[in-house]
Amino acid sequence: MTAIAVEQQVREPRAVPRRVPMSRVTAIELRKMFDTRSGFWLMASIVIAAVLATGAVILFAPDDELTYSTFAAAIGFPMAVILPMIAILSVTSEWSQRSGLTTFTMVPNRGRVITAKAISSVAIGVVSIPVAFAIGAVGNVLGTAITGTDRVWDLSLGDGLYIVLGNVLGLLVGFMLGVLIRNSAGAIVAYFVYSLLLPTVFGLLAASQEWFANLQPWVDFNYAQSALFDGGLSAEQWANLGTAGALWLLLPLVVGLALVRHTEVK
């Protein structure tokens, strides 16, 4: 025993480690959204889709519709799909790729990791939409130069902000589904059910049942959101957005967060 004791050395005392700051956790989560090939191309697809949509408008839109709002609408379509995917994958890859085993041992407070993912996803949404719209603006300049028509800038800053808000809400729906389902394929399917199937069902129901037609704005989140893309919201429309959002976004998000914090990471 003494022979072993002689061999052993006492470790030098070190500075007491400090808590990993939230800014660092967020910066890491942002980095992780770009550092794989699939992540990188998903980000690049924002720009690529904006360029393609802009090109399509220049090529196919009739001259009298070659206005900025046409470009914005065409670009908005792919954005509404790509941004939620980004949010979904940033959460679900920790489970589907099992990297959560490492992530949650380096930062054991899962709430902080998930918050960092929410912040970085929203940041990407808020930055990428103006970038996409700038591409649309270039398209508007080029397109009208080619056709020789007047340049029409029929989208105000206010409209633009509504569109950003609408897209961020869509992104948060993706984020919520990621947190709730924690499986890439499952969450993506759920997103399409949420954004394509559910509005159709609600629409049919509203068309056939009068009582539901009155209720729809309050309980149909897609319906309430669509007002954002048409610009200016009335007080009642804001209230619609609030109640439908609480029902379809906040409530499941709270459930999802509780699950994430307590379920086992394997």
Add this chain to the structure above:
Amino acid sequence: MITVQALTKKYGGHTAVDTITFTASPGRVTGFLGPNGAGKSTTMRIMVGLTAPTSGSATIAGRRFADLPNPGMEVGVLLDASAQHAGRTGREILTIAQRTMGLPARRVPEMLDLVSLTDREAGRRVRHYSLGMRQRLGIAAALIGDPEVLILDEPANGLDPAGIRWMRDLLRGYANRGGTVLLSSHLLHEIEVIADDIVVIGNGRIVAQGTKAELLQAAGTVVRAPQLEDLRRALDASGLAVARSADGALRTGADPEQVGRIALRAGLALTELKTADGAGLEEMFLELTADTQREGAAA
């Protein structure tokens, strides 16, 4: 120092980890030995806060893992070398760890050097790594924060003999410098060659624990009785793990005196009661394995 206190984890009616208590001490390598499915990985996941225990506690230097401010600087963890995003490069995975912990950037090449991953290998995506390379990368990630405690689940899996030798030397040196090492394995030999202390687990319970010397000397008790099933139930009820050997005797990790007392209390006559002989650890381990083995049960 890792302290595990009466740790229990239940999944519905199934008890995966059953009142486990042990410590892993600084300056020593503690081997956590048990057949597949014995509860080793569950115990380790509880230690690092990935799984919530049903009851009991696991602490590192007196604190719960989740309460450590920057865990990577205090505990190096490798639970599953394959649990990484397959699309990241090895270097990127280390960079994420280095940045999360707030370490200088030079730690990344230092660690790559330590685990002998070349520059080219580090630039490849983990998808293309062999299991051995993933283990090396995992060890590098565990050591990057220069922690005082290491928790490694089956780290030798997938390493070639030279790699196993390399890891043994690495962990030995680490413990000799005062570090605490806990590593699990389902192979007795692997644990025998590296561990100072051994904790044997089977069906969620600790079957034997002590220094390697103690355990290799003698392990447990062999007991026979006419009413074997009653005896088995009595031992079971006292919280001892019991295995039935092929020749119709019961084996348990407890000493003969304890077994005798339990039999007395249960009013059961014994026909034989003795300390298991020299190769006890290996035999006990084989029986544990036989109990849970899925193939070749007929033999």
